[in-house]
Every structure is written in structure tokens, then in C-alpha cells.
Amino acid sequence: MDRDVFLARVGRAAMTGLLPTSPEVSASLPELEPADLVGLFRDSLQKVDGVAHGPVSGHGAPVVVSGIASGHGCSTFMAWDDLPAPGVAAELTAEGLERVDHDIEESSRLQHQLGYVPLSLGVTGALAGLADSGSLVLSHGPGRPRMASLVPEVHVALLRVADLDRTLSMWAHNHPGAAAETANLVMVTGPSRTGDIEQQLNLGVHGPRHLHVVLVS
Amino acid sequence: MPEPVTFLGRATALVGTHEASAIEMGARTLLKKRDRAAAEFPVMEEMRDRARAIRLHALSNLDRLLGHFADRAEEAGVNVHFAADAEEASATVARILEETGSRLVVKSKSMVSEEIELNEHLEASEIEVVETDLGEFIVQLAGDTPSHIIAPVLHMMRQDVGRLFEEKLGVAYTEDPTELNQIAREHLREKFLQADAGISGVNIAVAETGSVILVTNEGNGRLTTTAPRVHIALMGMERIVSRWEDAAVVLEVLARSATGQRLSVYTNVVTGPRREGEPDGPEQVHVVVIDNGRSEVLAGGTAEILACIRCGACLNACPVFRSVGGHAYGTVYSGPVGSVVTPGLHGMEPWWELPYASTLCGACEEVCPVRIQIPSMLLQLRAQAAEGGRLPGWLEKGMSRYTQTAVSPKKWARAKRWASLLSAPISSKGWIRHLPGPGRGWTDSRDLPRPAKESFTDWWRSNRGS
Numbered sequence: 001m002d003r004d005v006f007l008a009r010v011g012r013a014a015m016t017g018l019l020p021t022s023p024e025v026s027a028s029l030p031e032l033e034p035a036d037l038v039g040l041f042r043d044s045l046q047k048v049d050g051v052a053h054g055p056v057s058g059h060g061a062p063v064v065v066s067g068i069a070s071g072h073g074c075s076t077f078m079a080w081d082d083l084p085a086p087g088v089a090a091e092l093t094a095e096g097l098e099r100v101d102h103d104i105e106e107s108s109r110l111q112h113q114l115g116y117v118p119l120s121l122g123v124t125g126a127l128a129g130l131a132d133s134g135s136l137v138l139s140h141g142p143g144r145p146r147m148a149s150l151v152p153e154v155h156v157a158l159l160r161v162a163d164l165d166r167t168l169s170m171w172a173h174n175h176p177g178a179a180a181e182t183a184n185l186v187m188v189t190g191p192s193r194t195g196d197i198e199q200q201l202n203l204g205v206h207g208p209r210h211l212h213v214v215l216v217s
Numbered sequence: 218m219p220e221p222v223t224f225l226g227r228a229t230a231l232v233g234t235h236e237a238s239a240i241e242m243g244a245r246t247l248l249k250k251r252d253r254a255a256a257e258f259p260v261m262e263e264m265r266d267r268a269r270a271i272r273l274h275a276l277s278n279l280d281r282l283l284g285h286f287a288d289r290a291e292e293a294g295v296n297v298h299f300a301a302d303a304e305e306a307s308a309t310v311a312r313i314l315e316e317t318g319s320r321l322v323v324k325s326k327s328m329v330s331e332e333i334e335l336n337e338h339l340e341a342s343e344i345e346v347v348e349t350d351l352g353e354f355i356v357q358l359a360g361d362t363p364s365h366i367i368a369p370v371l372h373m374m375r376q377d378v379g380r381l382f383e384e385k386l387g388v389a390y391t392e393d394p395t396e397l398n399q400i401a402r403e404h405l406r407e408k409f410l411q412a413d414a415g416i417s418g419v420n421i422a423v424a425e426t427g428s429v430i431l432v433t434n435e436g437n438g439r440l441t442t443t444a445p446r447v448h449i450a451l452m453g454m455e456r457i458v459s460r461w462e463d464a465a466v467v468l469e470v471l472a473r474s475a476t477g478q479r480l481s482v483y484t485n486v487v488t489g490p491r492r493e494g495e496p497d498g499p500e501q502v503h504v505v506v507i508d509n510g511r512s513e514v515l516a517g518g519t520a521e522i523l524a525c526i527r528c529g530a531c532l533n534a535c536p537v538f539r540s541v542g543g544h545a546y547g548t549v550y551s552g553p554v555g556s557v558v559t560p561g562l563h564g565m566e567p568w569w570e571l572p573y574a575s576t577l578c579g580a581c582e583e584v585c586p587v588r589i590q591i592p593s594m595l596l597q598l599r600a601q602a603a604e605g606g607r608l609p610g611w612l613e614k615g616m617s618r619y620t621q622t623a624v625s626p627k628k629w630a631r632a633k634r635w636a637s638l639l640s641a642p643i644s645s646k647g648w649i650r651h652l653p654g655p656g657r658g659w660t661d662s663r664d665l666p667r668p669a670k671e672s673f674t675d676w677w678r679s680n681r682g683s
Binding site for chain 1: 239242243246247259260263264266267269270273274276277278279280281283284287289293297299300301305349350351352355368369370373374375378394395397398401402405406407409410411423425426427428434435436437439440442443444446454460461462464465466468469476478479480481482483484485486487488489490491492493494495496497498500506508512513514515516517518520521590
């Protein structure tokens with residue numbers, strides 16, 4: 001249907017319909033001190049079956065990440081190019097993990113993506129962390145593939161302590177342009193889960209089974 | 218559109234079944250989780266007020282918001298389509314699939330796709346459509362329909378799923394949910410990575426940015442919108458808010474009300490196809506904005522129902538839904554919200570009975586994250602049905618007998634005496650515990666006080682009369 005015809009019909013309907021009005025309310029949780037945000041984030045992440053590490057310094061992060069990788073027996077990894085701590089990919093390669101290229105050419109999309117089936121580890125940064133829900137905010141773009149937090153069994157995210165906020169609505173209020181700045185913004189709250197069969201919790205349905213967040217001070 | 222059925226007929230067949238007890242258990246668990254999440258969120262009530270104001274504002278300005286949304290989305294590289302009805306929506310999807318040469322399609326959970334019966338439409342072509350939400354995948358394998366808007370297989374036990382996988386996927390029988398989950402993961406993973414197109418719904422769209430937001434816990438929504446070359450999002454036209462910040466408020470109450478989570482595992486904001494230099498993501502994004510009866514609802518007395526954010530809390534809270542489950546309603550949208558939405562979208566005539574599928578106890582309105590006044594809308598629809606000459610048989614007969622009796626003082630007095638006499642043998646200590654015949658249902662869950670031995674009129678005559 002033609003857009004103008006469609007919208008004109010909607011406009012007429014909205015004028016005649018009996019819609020109640022509701023006053024604008026502004027309410028949110030109070031802001032927290034940075035130290036309290038770290039503690040709250042750790043607790044919230046644990047509640048959604050994720051694991052928090054640190055805070056560690058940028059130099060300490062590569063060893064923590066490779067420790068997680070060996071703990072899960074990972075052999076291949078995909079990583080974002082610009083991580084908040086230097087040397088993570090180099091450390092993983094030095095430990096014998098094979099790095100999988102993340103740039104998909106359209107002509108070979110299928111072949112390339114099928115190569116992701118055995119991928120065991122994805123390493124990403126995070127634009128922000130949400131302490132109240134234990135969520136990561138991932139902004140995808142050049143050098144920051146979506147697949148890294150989606151296809152592997154294990155997802156490790158490096159999150160700067162300074163990028164913590166309290167709730168999604170508070171963060172969105174502070175970053176009103178965030179949704180349009182990237183083609184894909186994702187909030188990740190714990191590992192992939194389902195309760196579809198008899199409400200029984202199961203992790204790792206289509207996304208990662210394990211989620212680790214390394215806090216970087 | 219599904220065939221109209223009588224709610225009473227379906228519901229009666231479901232009461233006391235294996236399916237109904239699975240629903241009862243599942244819905245109670247979900248409701249408990251919702252209540253706990255609401256109680257531990259200090260500003261839950263204020264956030265519900267905010268969400269309500271945001272949604273009502275969006276509905277009042279719906280044409281303007283949809284126009285903004287289309288402009289911004291097109292700037293981001295999205296193809297926006299407008300579909301007046303189910304047929305046009307399905308045809309639009311079929312055309313996009315044909316033009317992009319898509320043979321294998323993965324789908325993440327979408328209620329509106331069920332509403333427009335997209336799968337049936339596409340099955341006619343050579344296209345393979347695979348549902349990827351674990352619950353929807355099971356429903357598709359079983360050739361069944363979902364029984365709850367957010368938990369499609371709430372009506373099935375693990376043994377049902379085990380036998381289904383054994384039969385349809387050729388795997389060894391297991392009833393361990395973890396193993397069943399792993400079987401589905403492996404089966405679907407290859408479909409995702411090879412699919413030509415992905416079809417999703419839209420939980421909420423943002424007018425000022427042209428974004429569509431999809432919420433899932435499993436990650437199928439993200440895979441559907443990341444791996445295939447083409448992403449098609451189906452959007453009921455009312456699913457929109459003005460700003461990104463508004464969407465965030467709605468998302469916080471949505472997750473808590475649906476499953477008791479503070480946020481769903483994956484909240485996926487898509488603003489156009491992959492951009493210059495991006496390593497992955499779809500080449501094309503299409504959004505199909507669907508009316509299919511919504512503008513008639515918006516123009517009428519139940520417009521507020523369009524504020525619904527599809528959390529399913531009213532289903533879980535409803536004593537009628539919990540006793541019979543979603544299949545009793547005979548349509549995609551079940552429970553209290555469905556009893557208002559369905560007659561609105563598909564017409565009062567075939568669905569006039571649904572507004573009676575309620576005790577008007579008000580539990581739905583109490584848990585609704587956007588405080589929709591469902592009970593008063595159900596009453597309004599009942600009145601509309603009665604005016605159109607539609608009343609449930611028991612009510613119609615009862616009311617007409619009552620009218621005949623009550624208009625004649627003589628008949629009325631006689632009726633009272635008979636009631637007193639006839640109730641004597643079936644009462645004990647002033648109460649009737651079991652009514653005979655058609656009244657049996659009424660006393661199944663409550664006792665009736667015995668009519669007084671002497672009517673007030675008789676008493677007046679003998680005590681105060683001249």
C-alpha cells in the first residue's frame with residue numbers, strides 16, 4: 001500500500017479513537033558511586049549466570065583472558081580489533097589458539113560462515129556496562145564483528161570500569177544518540193538461555209554457553 | 218485467519234487435561250517470577266507509569282511517528298513497506314524472497330507472522346522456512362500452534378518433546394531438557410549459517426532513529442538478523458515509540474513482566490543493513506509495517522489495547538487462561554489481551570464469545586506493565602455483542618425468563634415461593650452446596666445462600682401491613 005494512503009488512514013483513526021491520556025512521569029533509580037557500580041555489576045552478572053573477573057589493569061588483562069580460554073579448552077578464537085586492553089589476541093596466539101578471520105566478503109558469505117561452526121572463543125570490548133542488570137552494551141562496526149559474541153561457545157568481554165552505568169534507561173538517557181550511531185547495538189545480559197521446555201533453565205541455546213566479563217580499571 | 222470456534226466448546230474439552238495442567242504449572246511459575254522482579258525493583262510502579270505514558274503518546278501520534286520512522290530508516294538504508302492487510306503483508310514478504318533469490322529462510326519468533334499466517338503462505342512456494350525459537354521450532358515440528366505468546370510450548374511436557382525429536386529428527390529418545398536443547402542447537406546452527414534470508418518480528422521500533430528492536434533470550438533473534446544476506450522485519454504498526462530513551466523504559470518493564478528478568482538476554486537494536494567497513498551483518502534490511510485491522514481498533518473504543526507490549530503477564534495472571542491455556546481461544550492472541558485484540562482485528566461477529574472468557578476479576582489490569590484497562594474493555598465488548606443480538610445461550614435464556622417473571626408481580630411472588638420450597642431439600646444450614654442440572658457449574662466453586670423461607674413482601678404484609 002502507498003505510504004501516504006496508509007498513514008492518512010492511521011491519522012484519521014488516531015483522531016477518532018478513544019484514547020486515555022497519561023501524564024508524563026520522570027522516575028528512575030538514583031545514580032551510584034563508581035565503586036558501588038562495580039559491586040552491583042558483579043552481583044547482577046552472577047545472578048544471570050555470567051562470571052566477572054577483576055578489575056585488573058590493562059596489562060593484566062591478557063593473562064586473565066588466556067586463563068579463561070584454557071579453562072574452557074578453547075582452541076580457536078575470533079576477536080575485535082580494538083580492545084580496551086592491548087595484547088590480548090597476541091597472548092592467545094602465543095598460547096597456541098588459532099585466530100579466525102572475521103571479515104566476511106559477500107561473495108563467499110556462506111563458505112566463510114560455515115567456517116564458524118567449530119569456533120570456541122569470542123573476545124569483544126563493550127561500549128558500556130549496566131550494573132543493575134549485569135548487561136554489556138556492544139556497539140558493532142568496523143573491526144567489531146557481531147559474530148564474536150554470538151557464534152562461539154565462550155564469550156569474553158573486556159569492560160572498562162569507567163563505562164559502567166546503572167540501568168539501561170539511565171544509560172539511554174545519557175546517550176540519546178546511541179541507537180543510530182551503529183547499524184547494530186546489542187545489550188547482552190548473561191549467556192544464551194531458554195526455559196521453553198517445562199520452564200527448566202538451559203544455557204547456550206543459540207548463543208554462547210559461557211559469558212565472562214573482565215573488568216579493566 | 219483461523220476458523221472461528223466456540224470458546225466454551227474448546228475450553229470444556231481442555232479442562233482437566235494433561236495440557237491444561239502443564240499450562241497451569243507454567244503460567245504460575247512465570248507469574249511468580251514477574252511478581253518477584255516487580256517487588257525487588259524500587260521504581261517498578263513509576264516505570265509502569267512512564268511506559269504507559271510513552272505508549273499512549275505514541276498511539277495518539279501514530280501516523281506522525283510512523284512517518285518519521287520510515288524517513289529515518291530509509292536514510293539508514295532500510296526498505297520500508299506498508300501493508301494494509303495480512304494478504305498484502307505475506308505477498309510483500311514472498312516478493313522480497315523471490316527478488317533476492319532466497320530458498321532457505323530462518324525465522325525468529327514473531328506473533329504477527331502467525332497472525333498473517335506467513336508460513337502457510339510461503340509453504341505454497343518452494344521456500345523452506347525454519348522456526349528457530351526453541352519453542353516455535355517444537356511447535357513447527359509437531360504441526361501444532363503456540364499456546365502462550367511468550368512460551369509457545371507451555372502445554373507440552375518434556376516427554377512430548379523427546380518423542381517428537383525421536384520421530385521427526387531421527388535421534389535417540391531422551392527427555393533430558395539439556396540434551397533436547399543440544400539437539401536443537403546443532404540442527405539449527407547449520408540452518409542459520411546457510412540461510413539466505415532471516416525473518417523476525419519487531420518488539421518495538423524507534424521513530425527518531427529508524428531502529429527496530431528485537432528481544433530474545435536464546436540468541437535466535439540475533440542470528441536471524443546477522444547471518445543471512447537479507448533481513449525482513451515484520452512490524453505491527455502500533456509497535457513504536459518516539460525516542461531511544463523511551464524504548465529503554467519499555468524494555469525494562471517488558472523483561473520484568475514477561476519472565477521476571479531485569480533485561481532479556483539479547484536486546485538487539487537494528488538500524489539499517491551492515492555499514493561501510495563492517496565485517497558482518499545483512500546486506501539488505503526490509504521492514505514491513507502491517508495494519509491488518511489495527512486502524513479500525515485505533516479508531517474505536519478499545520484503542521488502548523494497542524498499547525500492549527506483548528509480555529504475556531495478563532495471561533499468566535488470568536484464572537480462566539490458567540485453567541484452559543491458549544488453545545481454547547482458537548486464535549494467535551489468547552488470554553485477556555487476546556479477548557480484546559481478536560474481536561478488534563478480525564471482527565466481532567465470529568469472535569463475540571471471547572470477551573465472556575473472563576471472570577472480570579481484574580488480575581490482568583493489576584499486572585499489565587502499561588496498565589491497560591482490560592476488564593472495562595471486555596465489558597464494553599460484551600455490551601457491543603449484546604446490542605448486536607449476541608449473548609451466550611445460558612445468559613440469553615436466563616435473562617429472558619427473568620424478564621418474563623420480574624415484570625409481573627404475581628409471577629414474581631410465585632417464583633419466590635417456589636424457590637423457597639424447592640431449595641429446602643438441597644440446602645443444609647442455610648447454604649446450597651450443589652445445584653442440580655444446568656446450575657451445577659455455578660456451585661462447583663462456590664456455595665449459594667438458601668432463599669429465605671418467607672419473602673420480604675410476605676413478611677411486610679403480615680407484620681406491617683394494615
